[in-house]
Amino acid sequence: MLVAILLAVIGVLCGVAPYFALAGILSGLVQNTLTAERIFCYVGIAVLGETLKMLFNTVSSLKAHRVAYHILGNIRCKLAEKMMRVPMGVMVDTPSGKLKAMVVDTVDKLEQPLAHMLPEITANVFTPLCIIILLFILDWRMALACMIVIPIGFLLLMGQMKDYKNRSDRYIEASSNMDSSLVEYVNGIEVIKTFSQTGKSFQKFSDAVKNYHDTTLDWWKNTWLYSALGLTVIPATLVGGIPVGAYLLMQGSISFSIYITCLILSLGIAGPLIQATYYADNFAVVDASIRQVGNFLDEQELVRPSKEVLLTDDGFHFEHVSFGYDKKEVLHDITFSPVAGGKTAIVGPSGSGKSTITKLMAGFWDVTSGHIIYGGQDIRNIPTSQLMKHISFVSQDNFLFNISIKENIRMGNPCATDEEVLAAAKAARCDEFISKMEYGYDTLVGDAGGKLSGGERQRITIARAILKPADVVILDEASAYADPENEVYIEEAINELVKDKTLIVVAHRLETIENSDKIVVVDQGKIVAEGTQSELLKNCALYKRLWNETILTSERKRGDCNA
């Protein structure tokens, strides 16, 4: 960047040459000393100056852009890395449109200032400075006369900086709101159409667009007068220079060539200065953008060590764990141990805290109090990457990346061979439907997305988990894909997944967990009972009620099928 600034300064200095050449021609003309060779020489100086100016500016701009895009790339990578380290809550609570706006648009706003502002502002301030020094060397009275309008013009321009910080904050907020409501509108288009919410949802987006429009217009309404006056006054250097110079000329205290040179040189002050004020505008944008990016980078992280620790076994233990997403506690003093090497089911009414328990095991959030122990260590003392080597987390959200199906499965174990990927897909009962696709395992998920059913997507994510050599499988059992055929396939896939592993399953349909080694019953964030199916049916009224509801639902379903 320093090289870019230096080159820009040299470029600007070269740009002063044509002014000297013009002054030389004019004073030669008036003093009758001009010859054809002199004219040729002056034109040569002017052309050379302009050419060098263009050359230096181009190289400077190239260098500055390279640096700027390097910086933008670094900021974006830092933001993406940060997303991996902040608690999941920060990611869940921030609309995806807002995150997109920050990583793409806010960071993009730094391109202009970085690539242009630093070299050009330096060059544009340096040139007028050189001209002013030259003017003072030529004649200090002419220098003052020419410059008298500049402070007045700047005072007028300063008027537009009134309330600048608030205005630029409002502008960035309005632009980010417009982005996030557009992303929300696009992501939710299916729900919007299904529930005929088109008008209401579109209204939210059009309100955001209107707000952006009003904010921008409001900004210009507040600044245009100051800007117009300032930009008219600053270039008017001749207003002081011509009369004062003429008077000094009549008095005989300056020569005609000094008079003409000063007037022409003074014309070179305003252009770069005005250009510099345009870039100065960017300071507030830089400030607001950096603050927004900085706030995210300063978000508190889940603190984990980087050095791997010794894990003695693959058993989990909850010891007096309490947790709340915000201030409201949702888990209260939970103590239990899933069966190592066996199957533990977590059951309870909706909203009782089952999924939250599993998310805490995967380290997505930190507990408020108490300890979650894995392999003899508090999970806060285990590096995330080490913990994740031991855990496969299969949630209801069957997220597939827009890469080939094969690569989606391979994410479970990047070192797996094609044969291993195929074996996992077969075990997860995916092979049949994948093979029927035109490009088979190489089909891009984006292309196949419309063709994949919810159950098929889930089986692909199970294949991914089968491939991962983890000791513990945490399964947030899906209740959504309950058509009989898929249900059978998914159950078979899950049975393959959990062979010889510790399984912790959040169960919504109790028939699938009746043979568990341990069933933990959760109600309103507390563990109310634990034991086997037969023990709980005897001792736990809540479990008995949930079981009866399950039986009733199954019978109703069977009745429907028979009918």
Ligand SMILES: Nc1ncnc2c1ncn2[C@@H]1O[C@H](COP(=O)(O)OP(=O)(O)OP(=O)(O)O)[C@@H](O)[C@H]1O
């Ligand atoms: N990201 C979140 N931010 C704030 N509150 C949350 C969040 N996720 C869940 N909750 C709240 O925590 C409580 C427990 O939710 P959790 O998802 O663990 O229940 P659950 O038993 O798994 O429910 P379900 O069976 O319906 O999936 C609920 O009151 C829920 O509203």
